Amino acid sequence: MSLTIAAALASARGRIPASEASLLLAEVCGRNKAWLIAHDDETLPAERADRFNDWVSRRERGEPVAYILGWREFYGHRFSVAPGVLIPRPETELLVDEGLAAIERKQQPRILDLGTGSGCIAISLALARPDAQVYAVDMSAEALNIAAANAEALGARVEFIRSDWSASLSERDFDLIVSNPPYIDPDDAHLAQGDLRFEPRSALAAADAGRADLCRIVDAAADLLKPGATLLCEHGWDQAGFMHELLVAKGFSPLQYRDLAGIVRVSGGVRAA
Numbered sequence: 001m002s003l004t005i006a007a008a009l010a011s012a013r014g015r016i017p018a019s020e021a022s023l024l025l026a027e028v029c030g031r032n033k034a035w036l037i038a039h040d041d042e043t044l045p046a047e048r049a050d051r052f053n054d055w056v057s058r059r060e061r062g063e064p065v066a067y068i069l070g071w072r073e074f075y076g077h078r079f080s081v082a083p084g085v086l087i088p089r090p091e092t093e094l095l096v097d098e099g100l101a102a103i104e105r106k107q108q109p110r111i112l113d114l115g116t117g118s119g120c121i122a123i124s125l126a127l128a129r130p131d132a133q134v135y136a137v138d139m140s141a142e143a144l145n146i147a148a149a150n151a152e153a154l155g156a157r158v159e160f161i162r163s164d165w166s167a168s169l170s171e172r173d174f175d176l177i178v179s180n181p182p183y184i185d186p187d188d189a190h191l192a193q194g195d196l197r198f199e200p201r202s203a204l205a206a207a208d209a210g211r212a213d214l215c216r217i218v219d220a221a222a223d224l225l226k227p228g229a230t231l232l233c234e235h236g237w238d239q240a241g242f243m244h245e246l247l248v249a250k251g252f253s254p255l256q257y258r259d260l261a262g263i264v265r266v267s268g269g270v271r272a273a
Contacts, residue, residue, distance in 0.1 A: 003049050005029075006040035012052075016059045024055045027069055064195040075124040079150050084142035086203040087195060088120040091259045092180050094266050095234050096124045098257050099178045102230040108132065109175040112224065114165055114217055115139075117203060119147030119158065121178055126156040134158045135171055140202070165213070166220040173226050180234040181213040182206040210236060214243065218250050225271040230255070232268035240264035 003011070005025065012021035022033045028048050029036070044052070055068050066072040066087045071080050074088035075096055081087055099121075103109040109132045113122035116136035126134040136158050138144050144160050151158045163169055186205040190196060196204060206213040214235060221231040231252065235243055240256060244267065247254040252269025259265040 002043050002046070004041055004043055005036055008044055008049060008052055009036070009040075012056045015056055020059060020065055021056065023065065024059065024068065025052050028052045028055070062194070062197060064198050066195075067198060072118075074120040077120075077124065077127065077154055079118050079120045079123070080146060080153070081118050082142075082146060083198060084140060084200060085118040085146050086180075086199055088118060091265055092121065092234055093124075094257060094259050095178055095180060095232055096121060096128070098255075098266055098268075099125055099176055099230075099232055100128055102232065103129065103132070103176050106175050110171075110173060111135065112169075112171070112174045112177045113137065114177065114179040114220075115181045115203070115213075116147050116160070117143050117180070119150045119156075119160075121180060122147070122158050123151050123154055123156040125176075125178070126151070126158050127154060130157070135161060135169075135174075137161050137163045137165065137169060139164050140200075143203075165216055166224060169224070172224055174224050175226060175229045177217075177221050177225060177229075177231045178233075179217050181217055183210045183214055183235045183239060185210045210239070211242060214239070215246065218246050218252075222250055222252075222271065227271055227273040229271050230268060231271070232266055234266055237263045237265075240267060243267035 009021055026033050026036055028051050058068050064087055066081050067083055071078050072088050075093050079088055111125055111132050111134045113136040116122050116138045119136055122134050122136035144162055148160050182204050184205045244254050247269040251272050254269045256264045257266040
């Protein structure tokens with residue numbers, strides 16, 4: 001049975017949010033949402049109608065929209081994503097903003113992204129600062145393949161390294177280290193809810209109530225950063241106090257930044273001279 005665009009959207013009503021249905025159908029049609037509104041009486045070819053229905057069914061079962069589409073926008077760029085990497089989130093753009101501010105006056109800065117995943121942080125920094133030497137580390141070969149493909153597609157110059165955090169890293173003397181590591185408590189009930197159910201657990205949860213990898217990163221940063229250089233880490237809504245104490249204990253002059261909701265989302269510090 002043939003469907004118009006309006007009828008296809010109506011068929012999804014009550015199954016998934018209307019905004020998600022419009023996004024999925026726009027992608028199926030290779031158009032934008034405004035086009036759907038202006039052409040809602042057009043008939044969908046059977047192949048597109050079937051694909052849209054399949055995507056709606058997948059979303060109805062809880063699969064993240066980003067994995068269905070195969071991409072997510074971050075910092076004005078489209079990044080390919082798949083179940084092997086964390087889905088980029090808007091709040092992580094704060095990490096890029098503050099990272100760029102930290103190296104604003106540095107020429108040819110050396111940047112390290114620990115736990116790069118899709119590469120969205122490292123690539124966004126590299127595109128904003130084409131003079132920078134950017135290195136990105138991940139333990140997952142699948143993640144590194146996705147990140148490298150994103151870098152090539154977007155024309156970013158980034159060196160990708162497979163390593164358990166900084167264990168296999170020979171480079172030193174960085175001007176900036178950034179990281180969005182796993183920081184959720186493995187026993188947190190939210191891991192069994194929403195999009196988190198489909199994302200790689202290794203990119204979300206860490207031992208010691210979500211603190212273990214944050215500790216490893218701060219420990220390593222003291223040896224990897226130049227004197228006066230900056231470390232910035234994203235963390236959970238309730239970890240700001242812990243991060244402040246950790247950074248002070250490791251000799252950093254602490255820095256903390258709030259997201260649009262007023263929550264301290266990024267903590268870091270400047271390495272002592």
